[in-house]
Amino acid sequence: MDIQTINWQDVEEKATTYLSQYLQINTTNPPGNEIKGARFLKDIFDHEGIENEIVESGPGRGNLVARIKGTGNKPPLLLLSHIDVVPAEEEKWTYPPFSGKIVGKEIWGRGALDCKSLGIMETLTLILLKKTNVLLKRDVVMAATADEEKGGQSGVAWLCKNRPEFNRFEVVINEGGGVGLVRKTKNFYLCQAGEKGACWFRIIFKGTPGHGSIPREDNCILALGRSIEALGRYHAQIKMPQIVERFIQGFSEDEEIAPILRNLLKEPVRAEEILEAMPDEGFKKLLLAMIHNTFVPTVVKGGEKVNVIPSECYCEVDCRILPGETIEGVKKEIARILDGIPQYTIQEIQCATASESDFSHEIVKIFREALVKHDPKARIIPFISSGATDSRYLRNGKTFAFGFAPLLVEGDLARHQDMVHGHNERIAKKDLVFGIKVLFDIVRGYCA
Numbered sequence: 001m002d003i004q005t006i007n008w009q010d011v012e013e014k015a016t017t018y019l020s021q022y023l024q025i026n027t028t029n030p031p032g033n034e035i036k037g038a039r040f041l042k043d044i045f046d047h048e049g050i051e052n053e054i055v056e057s058g059p060g061r062g063n064l065v066a067r068i069k070g071t072g073n074k075p076p077l078l079l080l081s082h083i084d085v086v087p088a089e090e091e092k093w094t095y096p097p098f099s100g101k102i103v104g105k106e107i108w109g110r111g112a113l114d115c116k117s118l119g120i121m122e123t124l125t126l127i128l129l130k131k132t133n134v135l136l137k138r139d140v141v142m143a144a145t146a147d148e149e150k151g152g153q154s155g156v157a158w159l160c161k162n163r164p165e166f167n168r169f170e171v172v173i174n175e176g177g178g179v180g181l182v183r184k185t186k187n188f189y190l191c192q193a194g195e196k197g198a199c200w201f202r203i204i205f206k207g208t209p210g211h212g213s214i215p216r217e218d219n220c221i222l223a224l225g226r227s228i229e230a231l232g233r234y235h236a237q238i239k240m241p242q243i244v245e246r247f248i249q250g251f252s253e254d255e256e257i258a259p260i261l262r263n264l265l266k267e268p269v270r271a272e273e274i275l276e277a278m279p280d281e282g283f284k285k286l287l288l289a290m291i292h293n294t295f296v297p298t299v300v301k302g303g304e305k306v307n308v309i310p311s312e313c314y315c316e317v318d319c320r321i322l323p324g325e326t327i328e329g330v331k332k333e334i335a336r337i338l339d340g341i342p343q344y345t346i347q348e349i350q351c352a353t354a355s356e357s358d359f360s361h362e363i364v365k366i367f368r369e370a371l372v373k374h375d376p377k378a379r380i381i382p383f384i385s386s387g388a389t390d391s392r393y394l395r396n397g398k399t400f401a402f403g404f405a406p407l408l409v410e411g412d413l414a415r416h417q418d419m420v421h422g423h424n425e426r427i428a429k430k431d432l433v434f435g436i437k438v439l440f441d442i443v444r445g446y447c448a
């Protein structure tokens with residue numbers, strides 16, 4: 001088969017069937033059971049005669065690695081996705097989350113967006129590469145991995161430790177970006193070039209224990225309450241990482257958004273107020289997250305019995321920090337927020353700084369060309385996500401990872417964001433095939 005004779009109708013049907021079947025495999029994490037998804041993909045690759053293996057990091061924790069070999073003249077490319085999904089509240093869904101039901105033009109199920117659809121786009125990309133006999137100067141490796149939703153320790157983190165190849169990719173294409181916003185004259189695709197660091201702290205408060213019948217000033221529960229209030233009300237200083245300036249430049253062609261963004265650049269301290277004018281709530285949240293550190297209390301524990309003042313209690317705080325910020329710096333910031341609170345200590349639960357890939361890398365030009373070929377109104381813009389993906393394990397001085405699962409969102413970005421990890425997650429068949437077309441061209445552009 002040559003590239004001109006690819007029957008895209010057949011590709012759409014195949015991709016739809018595969019995605020529907022893949023969604024029927026329950027890979028809710030915990031416990032994950034990704035091995036079932038890995039075996040499903042293995043059968044497809046075996047059938048197509050594509051080299052592949054299942055790598056198990058632990059019982060039931062399957063990772064699938066498939067490969068189309070190139071000449072090896074250049075370092076390999078990795079197409080990444082994860083097999084596991086977050087839990088679904090079945091009673092809140094219109095169709096059962098593990099039905100893979102095809103309703104009209106859409107495929108429904110937990111993972112339809114995050115991120116089994118990307119796994120199927122990548123699978124079809126490998127199949128098309130094989131079928132069209134494209135000569136490659138790099139290996140194209142696909143990895144569908146375990147455990148992304150719980151931190152990746154049984155998935156990408158494990159592969160980076162145990163498979164040296166995972167530290168040698170030049171470019172990684174992963175989830176986390178690629179969503180296209182439909183605007184009046186252009187469609188703006190957001191490519192994830194970095195992610196904020198996640199710093200999780202436990203703050204422990206100490207006080208004098210005693211009988212609940214006698215009030216005391218040094219009751220640690222009171223210190224805990226004041227601290228949560230202070231963290232919740234805190235507005236961190238607005239900062240403009242370099243990538244945000246590129247983000248803002250990227251929208252200069254949009255008559256409605258550009259003036260708002262110009263105001264933001266002029267008066268960053270008024271960010272919250274200025275961004276009220278943004279036409280889309282999802283867009284506003286995205287931008288706010290990119291310009292300051294956040295501190296969100298999420299867990300509170302303290303006290304055993306109603307008539308006993310405890311000697312100790314704690315809260316846990318999820319902090320997301322911008323590129324350039326350090327863990328020590330965040331701890332100091334928390335100490336400033338809690339100024340005046342007596343007797344507390346801060347413990348690190350798990351902390352990582354932000355990760356970023358240079359948006360000037362040659363692959364970005366290839367992303368742009370592939371997008372414009374299939375969507376002439378396309379523009380590509382970099383952003384940093386507030387949430388973490390497995391890309392953080394792969395970004396190093398030599399590996400550039402981008403979140404780029406191309407998907408045009410008609411309507412609200414907020415509505416789209418709500419489906420990810422929310423109810424009634426689904427994807428249109430045409431979006432699935434659009435993603436395959438763009439990805440196939442990217443891989444050819446970069447590797448052929």
Ligand SMILES: [Zn+2]
Pocket residue numbers: 082114115148175
């Ligand atoms: Zn995901």
